[in-house]
Amino acid sequence: MSRGQDLTIGIDVGGTKILAAVVDRHNRILGRAKIATPAAQGETALLAAIVGCLEEALREAHTNIEQVESIGVGCPGPLDTKAGVVLSSANLNVQHFPLGPELARVTGRPVLLENDVRMGGYGELKLGAGRDYDDLLIVFVGTGIGGCLVLDGQVRSGATGNAGEIGHTPIKPGGAKCGCGNRGCLEAYASRSAISRRIVKQIRRGQPSILRAKLAKLDQPARLKSKDIQAAFELNDPVVREAVERSAHRLGLALGGMINVLAPQRVILGGGIVEALGESYIDLVRASARRQAIADPAAVVEIVASQLGDDAGALGAALWSREHQHRHAPPASNFPVTEQPAFIEP
Amino acid sequence: MSRGQDLTIGIDVGGTKILAAVVDRHNRILGRAKIATPAAQGETALLAAIVGCLEEALREAHTNIEQVESIGVGCPGPLDTKAGVVLSSANLNVQHFPLGPELARVTGRPVLLENDVRMGGYGELKLGAGRDYDDLLIVFVGTGIGGCLVLDGQVRSGATGNAGEIGHTPIKPGGAKCGCGNRGCLEAYASRSAISRRIVKQIRRGQPSILRAKLAKLDQPARLKSKDIQAAFELNDPVVREAVERSAHRLGLALGGMINVLAPQRVILGGGIVEALGESYIDLVRASARRQAIADPAAVVEIVASQLGDDAGALGAALWSREHQHRHAPPASNFPVTEQPAFIEP
Numbered sequence: 001m002s003r004g005q006d007l008t009i010g011i012d013v014g015g016t017k018i019l020a021a022v023v024d025r026h027n028r029i030l031g032r033a034k035i036a037t038p039a040a041q042g043e044t045a046l047l048a049a050i051v052g053c054l055e056e057a058l059r060e061a062h063t064n065i066e067q068v069e070s071i072g073v074g075c076p077g078p079l080d081t082k083a084g085v086v087l088s089s090a091n092l093n094v095q096h097f098p099l100g101p102e103l104a105r106v107t108g109r110p111v112l113l114e115n116d117v118r119m120g121g122y123g124e125l126k127l128g129a130g131r132d133y134d135d136l137l138i139v140f141v142g143t144g145i146g147g148c149l150v151l152d153g154q155v156r157s158g159a160t161g162n163a164g165e166i167g168h169t170p171i172k173p174g175g176a177k178c179g180c181g182n183r184g185c186l187e188a189y190a191s192r193s194a195i196s197r198r199i200v201k202q203i204r205r206g207q208p209s210i211l212r213a214k215l216a217k218l219d220q221p222a223r224l225k226s227k228d229i230q231a232a233f234e235l236n237d238p239v240v241r242e243a244v245e246r247s248a249h250r251l252g253l254a255l256g257g258m259i260n261v262l263a264p265q266r267v268i269l270g271g272g273i274v275e276a277l278g279e280s281y282i283d284l285v286r287a288s289a290r291r292q293a294i295a296d297p298a299a300v301v302e303i304v305a306s307q308l309g310d311d312a313g314a315l316g317a318a319l320w321s322r323e324h325q326h327r328h329a330p331p332a333s334n335f336p337v338t339e340q341p342a343f344i345e346p
Numbered sequence: 347m348s349r350g351q352d353l354t355i356g357i358d359v360g361g362t363k364i365l366a367a368v369v370d371r372h373n374r375i376l377g378r379a380k381i382a383t384p385a386a387q388g389e390t391a392l393l394a395a396i397v398g399c400l401e402e403a404l405r406e407a408h409t410n411i412e413q414v415e416s417i418g419v420g421c422p423g424p425l426d427t428k429a430g431v432v433l434s435s436a437n438l439n440v441q442h443f444p445l446g447p448e449l450a451r452v453t454g455r456p457v458l459l460e461n462d463v464r465m466g467g468y469g470e471l472k473l474g475a476g477r478d479y480d481d482l483l484i485v486f487v488g489t490g491i492g493g494c495l496v497l498d499g500q501v502r503s504g505a506t507g508n509a510g511e512i513g514h515t516p517i518k519p520g521g522a523k524c525g526c527g528n529r530g531c532l533e534a535y536a537s538r539s540a541i542s543r544r545i546v547k548q549i550r551r552g553q554p555s556i557l558r559a560k561l562a563k564l565d566q567p568a569r570l571k572s573k574d575i576q577a578a579f580e581l582n583d584p585v586v587r588e589a590v591e592r593s594a595h596r597l598g599l600a601l602g603g604m605i606n607v608l609a610p611q612r613v614i615l616g617g618g619i620v621e622a623l624g625e626s627y628i629d630l631v632r633a634s635a636r637r638q639a640i641a642d643p644a645a646v647v648e649i650v651a652s653q654l655g656d657d658a659g660a661l662g663a664a665l666w667s668r669e670h671q672h673r674h675a676p677p678a679s680n681f682p683v684t685e686q687p688a689f690i691e692p
Contacts, residue, residue, distance in 0.1 A: 135505060149608070151497060158609020159642075159647055160641055160642040162609060162641035163609035163641075165607060165640070168603065168638065169606065170600065171519065173595075173596065173599055180640045257514065258607065260508070260514050261493065262509060262607075263503070263504020263505045263507070292528055294511070294514050294528070295506055296508070298506075300506055
């Protein structure tokens with residue numbers, strides 16, 4: 001076990017699950033925990049769930065909060081990262097929630113809050129498929145589609161603070177309605193939600209599918225899980241194959257367009273759909289991307305799978321908090337450290 | 347007049363015209379010339395035309411080649427910029443043409459060859475609408491659509507050498523056929539060629555337009571000039587307005603998607619169509635871009651007109667050759683300087 005404050009905790013707060021990882025100086029995960037996000041229960045329940053997850057990860061690692069130097073949290077936004085505030089999050093059902101200061105108060109440790117997708121990208125950059133590269137486009141395909149842009153080895157936030165937001169690339173103007181209010185965004189065609197909607201639509205049209213029985217049971221049929229889609233895809237279910245191929249094609253086209261403009265060294269694909277469907281899905285994406293990427297005739301830009309899987313966000317957040325604390329220690333006013341750490345015991 | 351080798355020449359070689367500018371140390375244009383590109387006549391005619399244009403610019407500037415330190419040439423590609431070779435260019439009708447070495451031999455001056463769009467972007471970055479900015483997406487809308495990506499004050503070429511190639515962003519998969527072989531690229535919807543095709547199509551369908559008579563005379567009706575489109579647009583010709591609005595909308599959507607991912611400080615719009623149609627066109631582009639740019643809710647990314655007009659490419663090429671010569675003097679073997687400069691007199 002490590003001595004002193006040698007450990008960092010990374011927490012990945014998602015709309016469906018929270019992951020925490022206790023990470024040592026060598027970027028090894030000593031303990032991890034995963035719990036369901038209490039998405040409908042508001043701030044207090046969310047904070048308690050995060051703290052509970054963190055405590056479980058500490059127990060798994062056979063250590064305690066005294067050994068922890070800092071905590072990094074990746075969270076959907078928009079965020080005020082300086083103040084550590086979640087400005088709003090539809091998935092988490094919170095508004096102006098000071099998650100950073102609250103978690104710092106409860107744990108007695110400095111907390112850094114950052115965009116969840118960016119933290120996943122940072123994980124891949126430092127420890128995953130981006131390890132030996134400087135220029136990356138990292139795309140996570142899950143419930144939605146998120147992206148992280150890395151140039152010259154740095155995660156870019158850009159003039160808006162939100163660079164990398166690839167989910168709302170227009171792929172079919174006037175097409176499918178997107179959660180953002182526009183029509184025809186990539187996310188409306190290539191996210192898990194979009195694939196699910198397509199499957200439901202085709203089954204309702206009378207197409208035969210092994211998911212028909214499963215969908216009859218679900219009250220929210222558009223919420224098929226990645227593993228359901230995976231099982232049917234691997235069994236060559238025609239409805240699921242068509243839906244997956246269609247979404248992979250659209251994603252590939254969008255990525256081909258991005259390769260033309262950005263010319264990164266690698267495009268890294270991660271997230272639930274990519275984890276579930278694997279290389280045969282990536283092959284479909286790659287084929288469409290290659291055709292569209294006319295500015296890369298020699299195919300120098302690689303399109304590869306992420307390497308950290310579910311751990312990318314938590315690992316990235318842990319590293320981010322360690323590295324950025326050393327560079328820019330958060331002011332005590334933002335991240336109060338109580339004299340007697342008020343760490344909530346289970 | 348400047349003394350010594352204080353001047354630089356920038357040449358912008360396009361598919362329809364060649365521009366040359368003699369530029370002094372203060373980036374003032376002392377003389378410029380413009381001639382039609384002998385696009386169908388091969389290498390020798392092209393070289394002679396470039397030299398002729400250069401000589402005319404020198405006469406306009408009341409100077410001579412002795413005062414010139416270096417020559418920068420912006421040219422459509424693909425290029426081997428190191429060797430100064432145009433690998434192929436459909437617009438210029440040449441293959442493996444060693445334009446750099448040939449022009450260096452004829453003028454006795456070192457020549458740097460670079461992508462024409464990138465040189466236009468470099469001009470805007472250094473002397474135009476990008477002067478006080480570091481992160482830019484510069485888009486030229488003309489016969490085709492070209493782009494130049496500037497990040498941290500540097501023109502990026504990326505892993506492919508071709509970063510910035512925005513014309514082949516997919517905007518309507520399966521849609522209009524593009525010159526690149528794909529369908530639905532931005533260039534197939536928003537270039538001058540695309541606008542012209544739309545106008546012709548609508549007129550053939552029987553829509554009334556003041557361009558009907560003009561089109562009857564043209565043997566290549568898809569080659570409407572920007573000024574023809576401009577005149578009809580300003581007269582509120584319904585066919586032309588619809589075609590322009592449609593193309594501006596598509597361009598705006600694509601730019602909105604790029605703003606989401608890149609988050610540059612500014613998007614700069616230039617090229618023949620933008621010069622001709624002006625702010626009312628940019629307003630149309632801006633409106634669609636804003637709606638799509640959901641990652642820029644505060645509208646911090648400005649979409650503005652280029653400031654150098656037709657001179658952007660020649661100015662950029664002049665600056666590029668001056669600055670890069672000092673940094674990386676081209677090897678004598680690539681850019682031979684003859685003892686007695688074999689400068690062709692008119």
